[in-house]
Amino acid sequence: MSLSLFYLCVGTTLWLLGLHGMLRQSHVLRRIIAVNIMGGGVFTVMVALAIRSDPVDPVLQALVVTGLVVAVSATAFALRLASSEAVAQREKQQEEAPR
Numbered sequence: 001m002s003l004s005l006f007y008l009c010v011g012t013t014l015w016l017l018g019l020h021g022m023l024r025q026s027h028v029l030r031r032i033i034a035v036n037i038m039g040g041g042v043f044t045v046m047v048a049l050a051i052r053s054d055p056v057d058p059v060l061q062a063l064v065v066t067g068l069v070v071a072v073s074a075t076a077f078a079l080r081l082a083s084s085e086a087v088a089q090r091e092k093q094q095e096e097a098p099r
Contacts, residue, residue: 007048014041028082032075039071 014037021034043064050060 004048004052007044007051011041011044011046011048014038014044016041028085029079032078032082035078036071036075039067043067 018034018036018038018041021037022031025031025034046060046064046067050057050064
């Protein structure tokens with residue numbers, strides 16, 4: 001088994017585990033983690049495709065680095081949205097509570 005085939009299998013497994021987490025989990029934070037696992041699988045597959053040829057494909061490497069930056073930014077944004085939603089729900093519960 002070649003190294004690129006091994007990374008393809010690992011990337012596919014990561015993506016499937018992330019998809020399973022997205023479908024089975026209801027908690028927002030766990031779903032965000034599942035999306036990040038799926039992204040890691042996609043990046044692993046892209047690296048495996050880049051190392052197939054003798055001179056490593058620089059375009060795929062650049063796409064992976066760009067994707068990592070976008071993934072970190074999207075994760076930070078999703079965590080901020082989840083945090084503000086939790087605060088709004090907590091305030092709503094406090095307003096509805098009898099005094």
